[in-house]
Amino acid sequence: MTGVPQQLVEVESYVSRAVALVGPLDVERVALADATGRVLAEPVRALLASPAFDNSAMDGFAVRRADVLGAGQDSPRELAVVGDVAAGPASAPVRVGPGQAARIMTGAALPEGADAVVPVELTDARAFTFGATAPTRVTILSEPAPGAHVRRRAEDADVGDLVLPAGRRLGPRDLAATAAAGYGNVPVRHRARVGVVVTGDELVPPGEAPGPGQLPESNGVLLASWLRGRGAVPTARVVPDDAAALRRVLDHLAPRVDLLLTAGGVSAGAFDVVREVLGDDDVTFAAVAMQPGKPQACGRWRGVPVLAVPGNPVSAFVSAEVIVRPVLAALHGHDDARRPERRPAATGWRCPPGRRQYLPAVVDDDGVRPAARRGSGSHLVASLAAATALAVVPADVDEVRPGDVVDVLPL
Structure with a gap:
C-alpha cells in the first residue's frame, strides 16, 4: 500500500x-439480433455489393432514354409496355427494346436494355392500382435525365469494401449495414x-x-x-x-x-x-x-x-x-475518446484551486450553468439527475464568469 x-x-x-x-x-461471435451495444472485434468488409444489382428507385416505367428525348406535356412519347418487373426474383426475364418500356416497382432489377426510369406520375398512367395489370402502352410526359432514378450496383459499397472498422460500438445503423453486407453474425468482444x-x-x-x-x-x-x-x-x-x-x-x-x-x-x-x-x-x-x-x-x-x-x-x-x-x-477494445464542446457560461461559479473541475451542468440555449442550484457539491445526487453535461474547467481557473467559454462533455 x-x-x-x-x-x-x-x-x-x-x-x-x-x-x-x-x-x-x-472474442465471440453473436447473431446480429444480439449484437446491439457490443464492440466489433474485427473489421466488417462487404461480402455482397450494395446495391447488389442495378435497380429502380421509383415506381414507374423503365425506358431507353434515347426513345423519350424531348418528351414533355406538349410533346409526349408513346411506348409499348412489354413487361412487368416487381421487386424480388423475376418469373421471366424482361428486355426493353427500341420503342418499348416495362412497368417497374421500387427496388426491382432494371431490365436489360433500359437505362432510366420515368416515375408513374410523369406518365399518362398517373398512379398504379394495387393488383391491376400493366397497361399495354404508356405515354411519357417528361424527358428523364441520364440514369434517372436508377440505383447502380455497388454505388454504396462493393465486395471487399470496408463497412465498419474494428472497435466500433454497434448500433442499429451499423447492424443494418452489416446485414446488407452479407453477414448474419459478427465477432465482438x-x-x-x-x-x-x-x-x-x-x-x-x-x-x-x-x-x-x-x-x-x-x-x-x-x-x-x-x-x-x-x-x-x-x-x-x-x-x-x-x-x-x-x-x-x-x-x-x-x-x-x-x-x-x-x-x-x-x-x-x-x-x-x-x-x-x-x-x-x-x-x-x-x-x-x-x-x-x-x-x-x-x-x-x-x-x-x-x-x-x-x-x-x-x-x-x-x-x-x-x-x-x-x-x-x-x-x-473500443476507442471511447470524446472531444469536448465549447459553450459560453450562462452564469458564474467558483472552481477549486489547483484541481480540474468536472461540474455537472445543464446546457441549453442560454449556455452552461451548474445543475445544482447551490453550485457544486459531491453529495448533491438529486441535482445530478438534471445534468446534461460535465463542464470541464482547467486547474488554473479559480472562477468562471458569465460569458466565459468552457469545455463541456455531453452526458
Whole structure:
C-alpha cells in the first residue's frame, strides 16, 4: 500500500495508470439480433455489393432514354409496355427494346436494355392500382435525365469494401449495414464483467425507510446502471464498514469478474474500510487533481484489476465518466475518446484551486450553468439527475464568469 500522497496526480497520468491494468477481452461471435451495444472485434468488409444489382428507385416505367428525348406535356412519347418487373426474383426475364418500356416497382432489377426510369406520375398512367395489370402502352410526359432514378450496383459499397472498422460500438445503423453486407453474425468482444462493491454502515436498500443516520443506497444503482449502459455486465454488492466482510466479498467476486469497482471508504477517514483492506494487496492510493473525485485507488486484488472511487454520489459518477469509462473501453477494445464542446457560461461559479473541475451542468440555449442550484457539491445526487453535461474547467481557473467559454462533455 502506498501512503497518503503529498502531491496531486494529474488526471491523464492517473487514467493511464488505471488503463494499463487491463487489456482487450476475448472474442465471440453473436447473431446480429444480439449484437446491439457490443464492440466489433474485427473489421466488417462487404461480402455482397450494395446495391447488389442495378435497380429502380421509383415506381414507374423503365425506358431507353434515347426513345423519350424531348418528351414533355406538349410533346409526349408513346411506348409499348412489354413487361412487368416487381421487386424480388423475376418469373421471366424482361428486355426493353427500341420503342418499348416495362412497368417497374421500387427496388426491382432494371431490365436489360433500359437505362432510366420515368416515375408513374410523369406518365399518362398517373398512379398504379394495387393488383391491376400493366397497361399495354404508356405515354411519357417528361424527358428523364441520364440514369434517372436508377440505383447502380455497388454505388454504396462493393465486395471487399470496408463497412465498419474494428472497435466500433454497434448500433442499429451499423447492424443494418452489416446485414446488407452479407453477414448474419459478427465477432465482438466479451462484455466486461464488473463486480461493484459499495461500502457503508449507513446504507439501506432503495425503497426502505432509513433510520437515524442512515441513507438510501444509490451508488450501486448508479454504477450498475451506468455500466450496463456502457455494455458491461455488473454484479453489485453492498457491504458494511467491516474489513472481514469486505475481504470475503472481494474474494468471492474476484475469480468471477474482469474488473472490481468499489465505491466509498477510499479516503483517509478512521472508518474508510476500503483503504484498510485494499492496502493488503497490490493497490496504489492517489490524490488526483480533479474535483470531485480527488481520492482514488487502482491496482489488483488477487490479480484482478480493481478501481476504488469515492462514495459521494457525484464523485462516484464523475469518477465513472473520467476514469472507469476509458478502462471499460480498453477492456472492450473500443476507442471511447470524446472531444469536448465549447459553450459560453450562462452564469458564474467558483472552481477549486489547483484541481480540474468536472461540474455537472445543464446546457441549453442560454449556455452552461451548474445543475445544482447551490453550485457544486459531491453529495448533491438529486441535482445530478438534471445534468446534461460535465463542464470541464482547467486547474488554473479559480472562477468562471458569465460569458466565459468552457469545455463541456455531453452526458
